[in-house]
Each structure stands twice: as C-alpha cells, then as structure tokens.
Amino acid sequence: MNKVINFTPARLSCAACGFSDLCLPHGLKKEDWKLLDEVVQQEYTLGKGESLFSAGQPFKSLFAVHSGSIKSFILSNDGEEQIIGFHMPGDLLGFDALADDMYSCTAVALETCSVCEIPIKSLQNLCVKVPDLGKHIMMLMSQQITAQHEMMLMLAKKSAEVRLATLLLNISSRFHVRGFSAQQYHLSMSRHDIGNYLGLAVETVSRLLTHLHEVNIIQVDRRYIKIRDMHRLQQLAQQVEFDVTHVKRMAD
Amino acid sequence: MNKVINFTPARLSCAACGFSDLCLPHGLKKEDWKLLDEVVQQEYTLGKGESLFSAGQPFKSLFAVHSGSIKSFILSNDGEEQIIGFHMPGDLLGFDALADDMYSCTAVALETCSVCEIPIKSLQNLCVKVPDLGKHIMMLMSQQITAQHEMMLMLAKKSAEVRLATLLLNISSRFHVRGFSAQQYHLSMSRHDIGNYLGLAVETVSRLLTHLHEVNIIQVDRRYIKIRDMHRLQQLAQQVEFDVTHVKRMAD
DNA sequence: CGGCCTATTGACGCTACTCAACATGAGTGG
DNA sequence: CCACTCATGTTGAGTAGCGTCAATAGGCCG
Secondary structure: OOOOOEOOOOOHHHHHHHOOOOOOOOOOOOHHHHHHHOOOOOEEOOOOOOOOEEOOOOOOOOOOEEEEEEEEEEOOOOOEEEEEEEEEOOOOOOOHHHOOOEOOOOOEEEEOEEEEEEEEHHHHHHHHHHHHHHHHHHHHHHHHHHHHHHHHHHHHHHHHHHHHHHHHHHHHHHHHHHHOOOOEEOOOOOOOHHHHHHOOOHHHHHHHHHHHHHHOOEEOOOOEEEEEOHHHHHHHHHHOOOOOHHHHHHHH | OOOOOOOOOOOOOHHHOOOOOOOOOOOOOOOHHHHHHHHOOOEEEEEEOOEEEEEEEEEEEEEEEEEEEEEEEEEEOOOOOEEEEEEEEEEEOOOHHHHHEEEOOOOEEOOOOOEEEEEHHHHHHHHHHHHHHHHHHHHHHHHHHHHHHHHHHHHOOOOHHHHHHHHHHHHHHHHHHHOOOOOOEEOOOHHHHHHHHHOOHHHHHHHHHHHHHOOOOOEOOOOOOEOOHHHHHHHHHHHOOOHHHHHHHHHH
C-alpha cells in the first residue's frame, strides 16, 4: 500500500505515446513537445493496491496514467471512502492538489499500472514559456469540472439503474476512444468500488447487473462485461420510454 | 429571464472592492492590480430571475459576483434542472465553459445582483504577462474541483439531515468570511432550490427545517435562518454521536 | 381583494439499504 | 497439487428513509 519506487530505465517520449492526444500534449504545437518531454519524468510502475499519492501529502507532481487503471477517493470525517473517479490511460491526476498545495484525495492502482510523473514546478515554469500549455491545462481542469457536474446530477436525481447504465456506457466509450472495444471490456474495479462511486450498496449493484443480464442488455461474467444491446442500454441511461423494470412488469 | 444590459456608469476598481481577497486579485502583487483593472469590465446589474449566461452560449467571459447571489444549474437530457452551486459576492463563475468554449450551465440571479465581467480573451492575454494570475486561476479551479468532490461525497453517502445541516453551515461560514453574521442570515434560494441542490424533495427539506427548529438547533422564519446551537448543528453535519431523530426517539 | 406562488403537513408507497446466508474463485501454505 | 482461507460476489427477506400525491395555509403582487 506504499508508494512505489520502481521505474523503467527508459521512457517513451510523449510523441511516441499512443495516448498523447488524450493527455497533456494534446493541442500543443509539435515544437513544444520537446520542451514538455524534458519536464515529464520517467514512468513509475504501481502494483495493484499501491497508492500513487495520498490525501494530505505535499503536492509535488501531476501524474498521467500510461497503462492500467487507478481509482481516486476522498475520506469523509467519519473515515468512509468516497471514490471520485476511475482513471484510464491518458488521464491526468492531481488537479485537486493545486488548491492547498497538498493532495486532497488518494490515488490507488486498481491493477498493475504505469504512470508518468509531471513535477508541478517544472510544469508551471514551462507554462510561462508556452502559454498554450497553461490554457490547455485549464481546459483539462474545466473538463473535470463539467464531468463532475454530470456526476452530481446523477447522484442527486437518477435511479440506481440509470446510474449503473451510465457508468457502463461511460467506461465503454472511454475504452473506445483508447482503441479498445466499446462492446466488451474487463472491469478493473470491484462491485464494491462501483457501488461506492455511484452511491449504491454493493448488493444493489450486483442485483442490477444480474437483472441487466437477464433482460439481455448485457452479458456479465464476473468482471467481464459484454454489451449485447447498446441501444437499449443508452435508452436506459437516458430514461427514455420506460425502464426494464417496467418492461418486466408489463410482461407479468 | 433574458440577459440584462443595464450597467452602472462607473465601476469600483478591484483594489477598492471589499471582496477582492476572495476573488481574482487575491494573491496577486499590488502592481498587477492595475493591469487587472483594465481587463475587468463594468458591472452589470441583474434582476431576480434574470440569467447571466445560459448553457450552450459561446464562452466570452468569466463573471465575478459583486453583490447579490446567483444559482447555476445544468439540465439533464430529460430537461430537469440540477443546481450545481450557489454563488455569493467574490465568487467567480464560468470555469466550466473553458472545456468546450461554451457555457455548460446556466446562471440565474436569485435576487437583484451586480456582477463584474472578465472577458476571457483579455484575461488569457494578461495571464501571459502575469504568470501569477494564471496560477491563481488554476488554484480557483482546483478549489472548485475539491468542493465538488465534497459534494459528491454528500450526495452519495449522507442522509438528508446531514446534507441540509452541512448546507446551512456552509452558507453560514460563507456569510462569515464576507463580514456578515454566521449565526443568522437570509436564504436567497427557495426550498425548491435547496432540495434540488441537495438531491432531496422539497417536502423533505421543509420537514427537516421544521424538525431542526423543533429541537431548537435553528430558528426558521420563512427564509430567515438563525442558528441557535452551532455546536449541535456541526455535530449533526459530522454525524457524531447520534442524530436528532435518535435523540427524539430516546425521549419517547 | 383575489389569484398565484411558496411552503407546510399528512398519508402512503417504493426504492434501495441492511442483515444474513451462501457461493465462487484466487491466493497460500502444507 | 490439493485443502484451506479469505476476498469477492450473489441472493433473499425485511425494513427504513425519503419520494410522491394531495390538501391546506400563508405571503406577495397586481
């Protein structure tokens, strides 16, 4: 559960990284990539369950996921965990830490993964030289803000079924833009994590997954998910027509 | 409900504004204030119910609340509103718009208020000249991100009672840092807005306020709130010991 | 003064939580 | 390599918290 210090001897340049168009370099001019490469540190490797940073630690760096996946969570005053995001390759972590110069959340690897470290000092210095970089970082932060608005809407207004359907679709599209299948994927997080993130009990998540399987919208085998009817899943997430529970009831 | 075009002929400089230490200038060097003053536009006045900007409109400016209060909300695909924040003097609005170059939420005045407009183009140009300003904006965005994390925690995990108590305390402390009483204040938002924001039904908000009044933690008279027992309210918000419902039950 | 919007209060029902038992697979040590 | 253990997930029963519906009251504005 401790921070890990292994690193691979050589790091790919950002230009050579397949996720650069999701990550920091996106939107930068080619000539600025070289400068950014000097700032981005070597990759760390994290084992499953190891933490990248913890809430309260001094803020030193942003991190970009290069492979694997990470969950980040805050702790409430009574010690319970609230997952605030699942991070996939190309995602940046640590924007929450700018406010108080310390991380406000904890980031833990859901599986073996590698991350690129971006020291904030060097990055800020580079922002002065490359104004587009500063703009781009603000844009990424803005994206995170709007994404969190959507999340607040979900938690405040949507039913358990809609929340889960939305998450499954969200993961699907995130795999898709990364070049993987949108129809089938492997969940890196447990049912517990899903429930925690969506504000639901583990049992509810389990029941809903079983139910979605039963009505042939998805196929579930442990953490493997196959979307069998993308359209109905989307309808469900948007609450159009009636949801599957209603369908079932009408069939009774 | 339309954008309003009245403006006062003369605007106070940021230096003369009582909320400058909550707002953009905070953390800047005095010599940079003059540059900022050239960027910050004259104040607009908004009547109750009028909108400052709406979701989908092209992003032109950030806005700082100078007086009064504002709610901002997003719309779900089925048209229901989700309030994502209440804004008081010194607060900045519009960070969500950087992502797509358009506002993703709608901002509506809860009462008559005045706002300072900060054209994003000029601001970004100034950021190049004054790197501290860029850093500061990122810090403000980071604060918004962490605040939203707390909100996600509330919506996902906390009971109706805890949510409401937390909001009342939050408003209290925000009035306090602005030089007003932390013990009593006037709510600018309706019960409906409170419920919407907290993910609760109006009726639940009403019942809880009545209940908090009954057990002498607060005094409620329409939108006027007086906190009679700050300590118990804080305990309630932190779920320590037992909540008032339990207290009542034990008294039965 | 009348109409409308906001808020309160009560009765009822449903969604999702809790508690509990059980199943299954993964990891570990003999 | 198998048995044991533990973590993870599933399923069922009962229930609590909060939403929905409905009726009513109280301010506020024209």
